[in-house]
């Protein structure tokens with residue numbers, strides 16, 4: 001089922017039909033779309049830079065050595081201008097084979113930008129401080145995939161400069177000649193902002209500038225949610241921590257004593273896979289029973305620990321008391337040194 005790339009609605013109405021071209025609009029957010037396929041690998045490079053190209057370069061907030069990528073760079077004219085302005089770390093991406101052959105002294109990768117190629121670009125060139133993308137997003141079959149790919153090659157706080165025709169201008173002035181089949185989606189400021197925000201960008205500013213069309217240029221900063229990045233790294237960090245702890249445990253003297261015999265201790269021992277010998281707990285309902293097949297005793301019954309694990313999470317005073325009663329015994333602060 002066809003859905004709107006911006007708002008995910010499946011409700012479309014006909015905007016207009018010109019012969020076989022059926023332009024539709026999303027009834028929820030007004031994105032205009034048409035189903036059409038174009039092979040851009042054979043396209044020529046005829047783009048002419050607008051007068052405001054220098055303003056785009058002036059707006060770059062990047063050091064001269066930081067990576068700046070232009071997606072849909074054509075023959076690299078804008079990149080060449082940047083090179084003349086002392087930017088040294090420039091990369092163009094364009095699927096057109098002809099563009100790749102034109103020498104501008106700037107590296108051009110002849111590819112479609114998608115999630116897969118973005119991973120390769122990232123590996124080969126590192127992450128970009130700025131991605132410039134002029135008049136490409138409207139050609140993308142899947143604008144969401146395209147923006148995901150852009151966010152992949154950008155640094156966590158990188159800037160996207162995105163330019164695309166303004167659909168409001170086309171509709172307002174009945175500019176039917178701008179309803180071009182190659183433009184799979186046409187956006188206005190509102191739904192374009194909504195689209196980039198879906199991909200973790202926050203809008204810094206936008207402007208409307210005219211060439212042969214009325215264009216939106218927006219500057220949006222990528223903001224990767226720190227909570228998400230913690231989620232993404234959790235499993236690998238946990239595995240590294242667990243393996244470190246298990247290695248350390250091989251040198252621990254027996255018996256290994258866990259402080260506490262509740263569910264946090266049970267889960268901790270199960271998840272880490274540590275081999276412990278005794279649980280101590282002062283809750284009389286637990287004493288005399290067992291946990292994970294090991295005896296539960298109270299503090300007074302503990303006579304000769306080999307190693308004490310500080311596992312009474314949230315009860316530092318009790319742990320200090322237990323550990324203090326056995327000077328010289330190795331005490332392990334289990335979460336110490338977590339990276």
Ligand SMILES: [Zn+2]
Nearest residue numbers: 004007026029
């Ligand atoms: Zn929509």
